[in-house]
Amino acid sequence: MALGLTPVEKINRARADMRLGVPVMLQGAGAQALVLAAEVVTPARLEGLRALGPGLVLALTRHRAETLKARAYDGDLARVIVPDDMGCDWLRALADPADDLRHPMKGPLMSMRDGQADLHRVALGLVKSAQLLPAVLVLPLADADAAGAFGLTALDAQHLSHELQRETVLSPVISARLPMAAAQAGRVHIFRPRDGGVEHYAIEIGQPDRTQPVLARLHSACFTGDVLGSLKCDCGPQLQAALAQMGQEGAGVLLYLNQEGRGIGLANKMRAYSLQDQGFDTVEANHRLGFEDDERDFRIGAGLLRTMGFGQVRLLTNNPRKVDMLNTHGLSVVERVALRVGETEENRAYLATKAAKSGHFL
C-alpha cells in the first residue's frame, strides 16, 4: 500500500500522460470519460477512442469558442461535437489558432447543449496545468473498465478539480550565496512544491529585517526578456533594475516565479507572439489561444514571502493585481514602488495594452 500512488501523485502522472498524447480517465459522479489533449492527438489514438463508443466531443474554452463561432452553452466552455469523418488535422486546427486567418471556416460547428460539462471543465484545467493548448477530446464511457484494461491513469474528477485550485505549498530545498553584479550580498533560495510541480526561486539581497517592510519584487519568468534581451517586453530591464535598487538599498527580496508567459508556458507564449505578428495584441492573442488574459497564480508569491518570514513589503510593480493579491493573502503592501524601465520602440504598444486592458499603472 505504501508504494501505491497517492491521488496527488496520480495527477502528476496524468499531466505527463496528457503531454504524451495518452488518454486519461476522469471519474465523476455517475459518469466517466476518457480525455485526450487535442494538440497531441494521433490518428491511431483517435481511432482507438472512436472504437470504444459514440459521443466524442472537443471541449474548448469560451475564448477559443468565440473565435471559432462555436456556441458556448456551458458558460465558460463549449462542447463541440466531433463528426465521424473529421480527423486529427481538423482537431488540431480547432485547438491551435495558428492558421485561423488562412483557413477561417472550420464549421459550422455544432455544440452540445444538454448534459453535464463538469468532466469537460476539469479536463480543460488538467491540460492547461500541463501547459498544453486548452482543447481536449472527451469520450463518455458507460463504465470505468477501459482505464484498467489499457493501463490508463484514472483520476477522481472532484479531487482533481480541488487540487487544481488549491494553493501550492512550497518547501525550501537549499540556499546558497550568490554575489551578483547588481548586489554583492546575494543569496538564492530554491523552493519545491510538494505536488511535483515546478520550482520557484527567491533571491535575497543583504539581510532584510523581518520586522520592517522589505523592498520586494514578484518577477514572472520571461525567457525571451530575461535571457535573450527581447525588445518586445520590459521584463529584462525590470529584473535588472529591481536587483540594482535592492543592491543600492542594501536589502530586498526578489521572487523569480516560474510562470513563463503569464502562466501559459513558453510554447504557448511563442504561439501568442506568432499571433501578435499577425496583428493581434497581447490580450487578443491569449484569447484566440483559449487562455485568460493572465493565468498566473499570485498566491505562490504571497506564500513564499510568508514562508521566508516577511509580513510587510514595499512592492516594486506597476500591476495593481499584484498589490491586491498580496494584501488579501497575508501580506501588507505598505508602499507600491513604480518600476518603469526598458521602454523601447518595439514594446510601446505592448506597454500601452497592459495599461489599457490589464489596468497596469502608467
Ligand SMILES: Nc1nc2c(ncn2[C@@H]2O[C@H](COP(=O)(O)OP(=O)(O)OP(=O)(O)O)[C@@H](O)[C@H]2O)c(=O)[nH]1
Ligand atoms: N502570454 C503572454 N505573456 C507575455 C507576453 N509578454 C510578456 N509575457 C509574460 O508576462 C510576464 C510579465 O508580466 P507583465 O504583464 O509584463 O508584468 P507584471 O508582472 O504583470 O507587472 P509588473 O510587476 O508591473 O512587471 C512574464 O511571465 C512574461 O513571460 C505576451 O505577449 N503574452
Ligand SMILES: [Zn+2]
Ligand atoms: Zn517579458
